[in-house]
Amino acid sequence: MDSKNNYKVLGLMSGTSMDGLDIAFCQFRKNKAGWNYRIDKATTVPYSSLWIKTLGAAHNFTAEEIVELDFNYGKWLGLTCRDFLDQHNLRVDFIASHGHTVFHQPGKGFTYQLGNGNAIHASAGVPVIADFRSLDVLRGGEGAPLVPAGDKVLFHGYDVCLNLGGIANLSMDITKKRIAFDICFLNMGLNYLAAKAQKKFDKGGTMAQQGELNVKLWKAFAKVYSEIRKKRPSLGREIFENRIRPLLDDDSISLSDRLRTFTESSAAEIAGAILSSKERGKVLCTGGGAFNSFFMSRLLDLCADHVDLIIPDDDVVKFKEALVFAFLGVLRSRDEVNCLSSVTGAAQNSSAGVMVGF
DSSP states (O other): OOBTTEEEEEEEEOOTTOOEEEEEEEEEEEETTEEEEEEEEEEEEEOOHHHHHHHHHGGGSOHHHHHHHHHHHHHHHHHHHHHHHHHTTOOOSEEEEOOEEEEEEGGGTEEEEESOHHHHHHHHOSOEEEOOSHHHHHTTSOOOOOHHHHHHHHOTTSSEEEEESSEEEEEEEETTEEEEEEEEEOHHHHHHHHHTTTOSSOGGGHHHHHSOOOHHHHHHHHHHHHHHHHHOOOOOHHHIIIIIHHHHTOTTSOHHHHHHHHHHHHHHHHHHHHHTTOSOEEEEEESGGGGOHHHHHHHHHHHTTSEEEEOOOHHHHHHHHHHHHHHHHHHHHTTOOOBOHHHHOOSSOBOOOEEEOO
């Protein structure tokens, strides 16, 4: 580290939509006014078909296979980081890795992200901070969402920070206390349906726009989300597979109609969550869903004139989560709070993350 207030960090994020590994080389500087950030270099390394298949099936692996995958995926993360740093002639203080979630069951007291921190460190040759979620879960929290701790500091100029990823979530201040929650599934469902047409995703929402709303399917989604709204649990693969995927597999409804209905349902859930604050405000929109022009048009219509939806520079849209995990690593390295109990429901705030090689 150049000094205790300057950091160069590589942030890694692998989300539920399995688009690939997001890598962001970020610089953070603290001054009297607070923290400033820059994303200097960033890329998404697409997963090979083998990695997609392996990560997608990992929850069915034996214990021995999971441990082997944890190490192998960690090695791959480390080597990928090493290649990125060498290619751009960069040096970092450390890597902050979210990992790839296989199990997320805070109700049973555990969560598990692949990507062994020691394996990353051994392969990349630099210090690593990983496993940001477990401590919060062990303190009775959901272990999610974690991004709000970064939102509060880095994006305080916005009233709401909305992430439109595999799962849509938001964070905002209510009476000076940060709250956040997962709202609904978004790209997880859209990409799952697009795969039925042999596409990675529905670019711009074109297929969805060609479909029509199916009222019966809409009501089925609404029933699932009406239960979710009562408790606002952190959403993961398990709920998607048990509650949402069976509805998406209804082949009696055309694929374009399913895409349209899922898009409309998600937009309605998200608009309702934003408007629940009952205040006009600036909403920062990031994540892959911000590039889905049809979805964004529906969200804009549903929000009407109550809020301003703001899409920032492409790098922030694409790599905000990698940026924030890099910053959560900075806070962890300083032994400062990076996980808010007001968000997760834990017994106390945490400075979370396992540090390797420091």
